[in-house]
Amino acid sequence: MVVAVFAALSLSGCSTFSSRNESLRAAYGSANFSAADALVDGKIADQAGVKVELVRGSKGLDSAIDPLKNDTLLYLLDKGMTRLAQDDPATALRLFRRSRSALDATFQADSAALLKELASLFTDDSVRTYKGADYEQLMVRVMLALSDLVAGGGDAYAYAVQIGEKQEEIIGSPLGEITRDGVDSGYRPREQYRRIALGAYLQGVIREEALERDEAARAYGRALTISGGRSNLYTTALERVNGKLPSETGQGALHVFYFGGRGPYLGETRSNPTDAAIRLAGLAAFLVTGNVALIAQAPLPVPFVLVNDAHVPPLTVSSDGHVGVTETLLDLNSIAREQLNANMPWIMARVLLRRSAKAALATVAGRATERGTKSDGAGLAVSLFMGLVSTATENADTRSWETLPATIQAVRLELRRADGSIR
Amino acid sequence: MSVRTGMKVSFIVLLLVLSAGCAQTGRIISADEPTLVGSRSAGADVYNRLIDETLRKLLEQSKGSGQSRKTICFVDLENKGAEELGENKAAIYEQIDTIIVESGVYANVSRRYVEAALRQTGLRPDEIFLGQGRQQFMLVLGGQGVTPDYLLWGTLTNLSTDGVNLREREYMLTMELVNAHTGLTEAKKSSKMRKEYTK
Incomplete structure (x- = not known):
């Protein structure tokens, strides 16, 4: 009985998430968005256990599609990107909104939640419900704000505020704090995260457009502080609303947000704890089981960030005789790498615990076999076999939102004509 | 790790697997049951109350005596808060429409006319309050035989206060009735509501 349960739980997956999505990444990365959209439909149907016609007909929005079932959530995020890329921001908005709610529902604010999920000890991390990387929690709100601006949904300001609110919630959360006998582990991965300023900037843009200069100045000031004063876009925005850079009467502003390059994804590697x-x-x-026997000798399967496009050149935008060059506001390659590195001790700790639990189960099975067969050799063989199977079949969790861009860049142009062509 | 520990953890796994298969259910909510209070955002209860209170106060303040029925054109509800209105927006517009019509004093310009006029003029709702924009908008509506006396505008804002494991949010709705011909504000009312959320 123990062997049967063990085998079922160990054979959790032979390929990783990222390796299963090569064709999707290739289609999306080569700007073949309709092909990527069709591939995503198939993935959603597969993960949510619904017919692909239902996904296609509802554009992924049918209520029968449960975002929290298997990896549906990740493909709904991809679907949002493919719809946005195909000039369907209204659908993208609804998909991102649904995904954001699902991500909120699984958000882990403290270590208690992490300890609870040790129920996944016998499988590997890729079997857990996908919780979303912390930067993905922010990126879904970035996409909501930008999609809403394009779709004219009227909620862009709210989404922009939510970027900042979620960011502070994440960074201020005590996740990682584990104490034993009053001794703090001293591990707070989220304190290492750098803040992103795009939410504050978008708030400023929206308030400036509504001619509320004081509020716009406060938002731009926050963006500039978060960015460490290094952004030309934020600096000039602040100077503009403070009256240092006059705008001519009759001028309009054009903002171009450029999703530059193919975003990062996760591969699997082996690393010593x-x-x-x-x-x-x-x-x-100790906290979960009252026992601290760990097996920490062998390298562990862990995710690492794979970068598609390390350097994304800026885009030159021209219209009506005005020329501007985009500035990078978000570098997803760096953010993904920094956050994964910050969380690596906990990722490794989970694998260590899992491996130790499996070893304990293998010992139980070995002893049971030994008693049943009256043979020391048979018991040892069962233990060794189970140990080998459990180690060999363990995968790193390589799930991530793979259709994000490598960078988000932006440029602002002041134009006299609203109907001029943009190149 | 001990033998006992290994068995304990495997039992937890089994429990999770068994509890994962609960089917979704639904039921009809009777009219006298209270509206569900949103656990993460304002939700229908907050919006229903704010709109009902604010708009009724506004219409009461601005109604004249013995005058003919005036026409209101509801332009937009500007969201300056931290929570999106999202798919609640259509229901909110319907509620506003119903309250105006039920007042018996005012008639409301159909939302379809408002949206069509905005599309045709290429104006954003806030541009209607500038002289030139208002003229264009009124001209298009007038071409359809609709001449509003007032333009109605709403603004939703909120203030947040974070405590230990709690967040309090105050929602405020302000509604403004603007004379469509002069651009002057004739009545303005606000309502507030506070809500507490656990983090």
Whole structure:
């Protein structure tokens, strides 16, 4: 019985998420958005357990499509990107909104939530309900704000505010804090995150458009502070609303947001557990099980960030005789890498715990076999076999929102004619 | 890790698998049951109350005596808060429409006319309040035989306060009745509502 359960739980997956999505990434990355959209429909149908016709007909919005079932959520995010790329911001908006609500429902604010999920000890991380990387929590709100601006939904300001609110919630959350006998693990990965300023900037843009200069100035000031004063776009925006850079009467403003390059995704590698990971796993094991026996010798399967486009050149935008060059406001390659590195001790700790739990189960099975067969050799063979199977079949969790761009860049042009062509 | 620990954890896994298969259910909510209070955002209850209170106060303040029925054109509800109106927007517009018509004092310009006029003029709702924009908008509506006396505009804002494991949010709706011909504000009312959320 124990062997049967163990085998079922160990055979959790032979290929990783990222390897299963190569064709989707290729289609989307080569701007073949209709093909990518069709591929995403198939993935959603497969993950949500519904017919592909239902997904296609409802553009992924039918209520029978449960975002929290398997990896549906990730493909709904992809669907939002393919709809946005195909000039359907209204559908993208609804898909992102649904995805955001699902991400909110799974958001882990503290370590208690992390300890609870140790129920996934016997499988691997890719079997857990997808919680979303912390930067994805922000990116879904960025996409909501930009989609709403394009669709004219009237909620762009709210989404822009939500970027900042969620960011502070994430950074201020005590996730990682684990104490044993009053001794703090000292591990707070989210404190290492850098803040993104795009939400504050978008708030400023919307308030400036409504001629509310004071509010716009406050928002631009926040954006400039968050960016460390390094952004020309934020600096000139602040100077403009403070009256230092006059705008001519009759001029209109054109903002171009450029999703530049193919975004990062996750691959799998093997890495030796760090001291921090071993310490965390020991604390977690003590809190959950009252036992700290860990097996920490072999390299662990862990995700790492794969970069498609490391350098995305700026875009030159011209209209009505005015020329501007985009500035990078978000570098997703760096953000994904920094956040994954910050969380790596906990990712490794989970694998360590899982491996140790499996080893314990293998020992149980070995002893049971030994008693049943009255043979020491048979018991040892069962233990070794199960140990080998569990290690060999373990995968890193490589799930991520793979259709995000590598960078989000922007440029602002002041134009006299509203109907001029844009190149 | 001990044998006992291994068995304990596997039991947790089994429980999760068994509890995962609960089917979704639905039921009809009777009219006398209270509206569900949103656990993460304002929701229907907050919007219903704010609109009902604000708009009725506004219409009461601005109604004249013995005058003929005036026509109101509801232009937009500007969202300056931290929560999107999203798919609630259509229901909110319907509620506003119903309250205006039920007042018995005012008639409301159909939303279809308003949206068609905005499309035709290429104006954003806030541009109607500038002289030139208002003229264009009124001209298009007038061409359809619709001449509003007032333009109605709403603004939704909120203030947030974070406490330990709690967030309090105050929602405020302001509605403004603007004379369509002069551009002067003739009546303005606000309502507030506070809500507490656990983090």
